Amino acid sequence: MKPKSSKVKIAVRDLFKVFGEDPVSILPLLYDGIDKAELQKNSDHILALNNINIDIFDGLITVIMGLSGSGKSTLVRHINRLIEPTSGKILMDGNDIMNYDESELRQLRQNRMSMVFQKFALMPHQTVLENTLMAPIVRGENIESATENGLRWLKRVDLEGSEQAYPHQLSGGMQQRVGLARALTSNAEIMLMDEAFSALDPLIRTSMQDLFLQLQQDLHKTIIFITHDLDEALKLADHLVILKDGFVVQQGEPQHILLKPSDPYIEEFVSDINRARVLKIRSVMEEGSGRKVSHGSVNADISLEALIAIAEGDTNRSYDVEDGGKSIGTISMQEVFQALVRYDIHLK
């Protein structure tokens, strides 16, 4: 699922954001490491982002997760500069977009980035098709070929037949599919998704996540996905960043964060998760082929839950683990059950 060595598309470096009267005057305090509550008490300024350094990899889904108030929505708006940082750099393919002037920035937003919003933000006075064509229309492209492209994406998100409807005539799930089609029709390489599925009810959310993953398998876009839901984060993420009170608590591969939470905050978060469903065999197996196995072989990317089902709950079995037809390690059911309760389990 995840090519390990991917190049960094967007790098956020030393990013600070302070809301208040005179944010720049606060910066020295921040470099000294003042925390959010202290700052708010002393100076009426609100610290939204505190020394953010994250990498966003080309062609992968980077999920930024945090509770409300953690600064995740603020962070994603820095990437297309809907919000200006107080200090810091945002490097895109090595160019600092903070140096862009107004028209360069507009070009960037028109051609290279698209965005999906929590509250859909569809134009109520335009039809579904017109909404979908927003990006090409803004760019001033030929309407006919854009329409063809737009209709293709609407079909792809199962909205065929609703092209001439108005957004208010659609359900929430359908509206967000229009939002998705709008972002896809822009053909931008980077997609920003701000709590895109949070406003949907659970069943529809799950089906949207599946649709989204399906699309990503073909498209390999660079996606920054914001969510407050750890289950969603673990399901979608190739790279997971956890924010708390404006700073990055931990970032890395989701399986890694799940097995080795670096912070009590994340531990608490992770404790509610159905580990059997989220953890993959790859993450808990023993590498190499040194051990004898009692039963056949299993795929490295299936979940522990699936393996327990294969083993019919028998704790004495062990399996060969293969990836693409090649044996890469072994796993015993005891290891599986240990992984379900322990954080310090051996990692691949």
Place this chain on the structure above:
Amino acid sequence: MLSYEKVFDSLGLREWCNESKANTLTSLSELRGDKIEWWQVPFPSLDNLHKACSSIPQTRDLTASLEAGFLAVRPSLRFILDPLTQPLSWALDYTLLFFTTMPWWALVPLILFGTQYVTKSFRITFLVALCFIFFLFTDHYTYAIQTLSIIFVCTILCTLIGIPIGILMSKKDSAQRIITPVLDMLQTLPTFVYLIPLIFLFKITEAKLYGLAIMFYSIVPVIRLTNLGIRLVDKNLIEAADAYGMSPRQKLINVEIPLALPNIMAGVNQTIMMSLAMVVIASLVSAPGLGTLVLDGINNLRLGVGFVAGFGIVVLAVILDRISKTALARIDESREI
């Protein structure tokens, strides 16, 4: 009235005071040399101070100098404003001429078609037809058409001028800070007060005199509601427009104005109603139409004439309001935001 003389004496200003000769009328009590009790001491107003010291101007000098000042700048003001406002005169004169010379059997159906087109409601078209039959039958048709023509021109011009001003206010807080007090003033100024400087500036026979009075009064709501409507556009939608790289112009045309349209139309409705209110008062300065009949009723105590014309104005108000509100409701309906 010797109460303040001592003050000037004690300040050593007596000589300065007497430089200009006192020409104040002397009241009977002063002639009698009545003593002023402490509780009768008047407020040191301009007039009272003048009595004690004739170098101090009287209040009537203040109003007189204001008038003189206005008359002094009048030629230069006229020089600038006359050509600027001349198109308004032409628009009013030619529109009046056009609609009053058009035969009734052509104009009335045209108005009914127009009503049907914007409201898509047979009930309202029927109401409008009844009203015009009333005007035709009572020989008030020409007056009503004159009033309508003036409202027609003034509303179109107010909309054309007011919407850009409203947009400017919504975009620039500084513009809003400056323009809002002006709008407040235009709305609170008694309607007759508008007429005073205009009468000085323009000839009473010129159409722009009443045209300007009507427009100053009725442009306010369309400006205010355009500003409000654009400011009330959902921030999420503005953010989406920004995220897809719309230029300020694209944002205005594709997002802000269409979404503010219900509010803007409500402003236009208010503007129409206020022009109707003002067109009656403007008959004081030669605006033709039903207002002249009302004025006639007041001036010559012709109760019946005034009443019928007044009823005609109410009828016009009702149909204008119904038509514009129904058109507005149609816009809202097609949205259902």
